[in-house]
Amino acid sequence: MAALTALVQPFGVTHTGVAAADVLQRAREALHHRIDTGLTDGMQFTFKNPERSTDPRQAVQGAQSVFVAARPYLLPDEPSPGGMCARVGRYAWLDHYAPLREALWTVARQLRNDGFKAVAYADDNSIVDREVAHRAGIGWFGKNANLLLPGAGSWFVLGCVVTTAPLPTAAAPVDDGCGTCRRCLDGCPTGAILEPGVIDAGRCLAWVLQKPGIIPEHLRAAVGDRIYGCDDCQSVCPPTVRLGPRVPAPVPQEAVRAWMPVLELLEGSDHEVLHQWGRWYLADRDPRWVRRNALVVLGNIGDASDARVQRVLADYRAHADPVLRVHAVWASERLGLEAR
Ligand code: B12
Structure with a gap:
């Protein structure tokens, strides 16, 4: 596990964990519930086939483990250039998924070299990323539905490698850290x-x-x-604002939008x-x-x-x-x- 973590760090990944490749039962029920109650509003993504997006073994036959990685996307504030400019959500200022996917595929290739099956996913409709990251002991579900990492907040993109390798799994999920706070509920526009x-x-x-x-x-x-x-449910979130780590340098400044x-x-x-x-x-x-x-x-x-x-x-x-x-x-x- 330490060897796999060392492989992803050069790509800016700061947190890793492992979950067993079991069915994500809670997420499956939540997906069906959202569909049945109309809360999906036509979204497809993971809702298109809940039986598939909540079963790592449908992604990789015989899967035993899911290696999860989180990469921070918080960049220093960018003042508006003036004129009439529209605001872009922080996760889209740069392509943060590209380096995350490179990191995950580096792990997948290593596992394949070791004789296992392994496929990398990040923001793909094949798997519910937050649920699997929660099971891997990476963070807790905030009231804003985002996964918050202890001591670091939620400005992270998530991805995973589903593999037949038997990796050591997280001992326990991270405890809830929201407590009585409800700023995101009140702060959503x-x-x-x-x-x-x-x-x-x-x-x-x-x-x-x-x-x-x-x-x-x-x-x-x-x-x-x-x-x-839209960033509002995160930019009012106290631990996310206070603790959010910056994207590791170097950042191609000319590419920031x-x-x-x-x-x-x-x-x-x-x-x-x-x-x-x-x-x-x-x-x-x-x-x-x-x-x-x-x-x-x-x-x-x-x-x-x-x-x-x-x-x-x-x-x-x-x-x-x-x-x-x-x-x-x-x-x-x-x-x-x-x-x-
Ligand atoms: C569909 C989707 C959306 C949809 C719907 C979001 C949603 N809440 O489902 C829309 C387009 C609105 C969206 C918006 C955003 N998204 Co989005 N999205 C996805 C996608 C493709 C699937 C999510 C999914 O399956 N949801 C299913 C529902 C059922 O899950 P859920 O709402 O998280 O429900 C869980 C909780 O309710 C929890 N739970 C159960 N019981 C309880 C009880 C309590 C008390 C609590 C607190 C929680 C809890 O369990 C449920 C099941 O896991 C994932 C990528 C992926 N493949 O997973 C990215 C993903 C979730 N999105 C991401 C991001 C960054 C965003 C935005 C911040 C982007 C932005 N700035 O605009 C916003 C945040 C909005 C928000 N507050 O959720 C990241 C989240 C990273 C993180 N740290 O959490 C993901 C993981 C992409 C990635 N790979 O990095 N997204």
Whole structure:
């Protein structure tokens, strides 16, 4: 185990653990419950096939263990460059999954060399990452549903290697560290945390901004300046704010994308949008969903006296895409601009 941990550290992984490759019964029940009660709001991901995403042995036949790794993604604050810029969720400022996957595949290759089967997963629909990380003794489930690591908080991405190797498993799960705190429940801008650990995806801005289609009108003001992801349930979380470790240096500063210039995005070609922001989860790889979000942000933070804002909104009110037209009309009305 120590040898495997040493393999992932050069990739910035700070925490590791091992769970037995048993069925994730609690997660399976939770997935079904969320589907049955409509809390998934059309999400597929791990909900598409709960029997599969909660059974490591369906991922790797004969699996005995799941090696779990956590990598911090907190970078120093980036002040807004000014102008009309939209905020990007911290986990998407850089591609943190790429180095995590490299780390996990390094372990998988080692295990294969040793004669075992091994497959690496990170943010893949094949397995419920947080549940397996909890079982591996890496952290506790916060009331905001995120996995919090003791002494480090929740600014971590998670992944695992499912393997037939019999690795030593965690002695016990980490104790709850939230206690009576309920700042995330009160701090969620849309009240999406219905009860500790239960998120209503239809209200969680992270999903609202990813989901294809029209953003419900009653949620558009709460979107604020966010274009992708929402950090509020973590940025109000006391241990996460106090303890969050920074991403290990060196960070390619030129690759960090914490803000997105809204007007440039709305004026740019599809090719430019996909080139700059294509690693985001965009339904059908369609840039219209980022444009839609940008129109909502413009309605929330735009300068109505700016001629460029007026021109962009007028263009989008006449756009061929009815979804974009709807959001442009809303943004124009919100800014007190002519909407016909
Ligand atoms: C679908 C999904 C989403 C959906 C739904 C989130 C959700 N809560 O399910 C949306 C798009 C909204 C989303 C948003 C985000 N996501 Co997401 N997402 C996923 C994905 C693909 C599947 C999650 C899943 O299966 N959920 C199923 C439900 C049933 O699980 P759950 O809500 O965690 O429920 C558990 C708890 O309720 C717990 N539980 C049971 N009883 C009790 C009782 C108490 C008291 C408590 C507290 C808990 C508890 O057990 C349940 C089952 O495990 C995973 C990747 C993966 N393959 O696992 C990433 C993942 C969960 N997401 C991640 C991230 C980073 C985010 C965001 C922070 C991104 C952002 N900034 O916008 C937000 C956070 C929102 C939040 N508070 O959860 C990370 C989380 C890392 C971490 N440290 O926890 C993951 C693991 C990706 C990764 N590999 O790193 N996500």
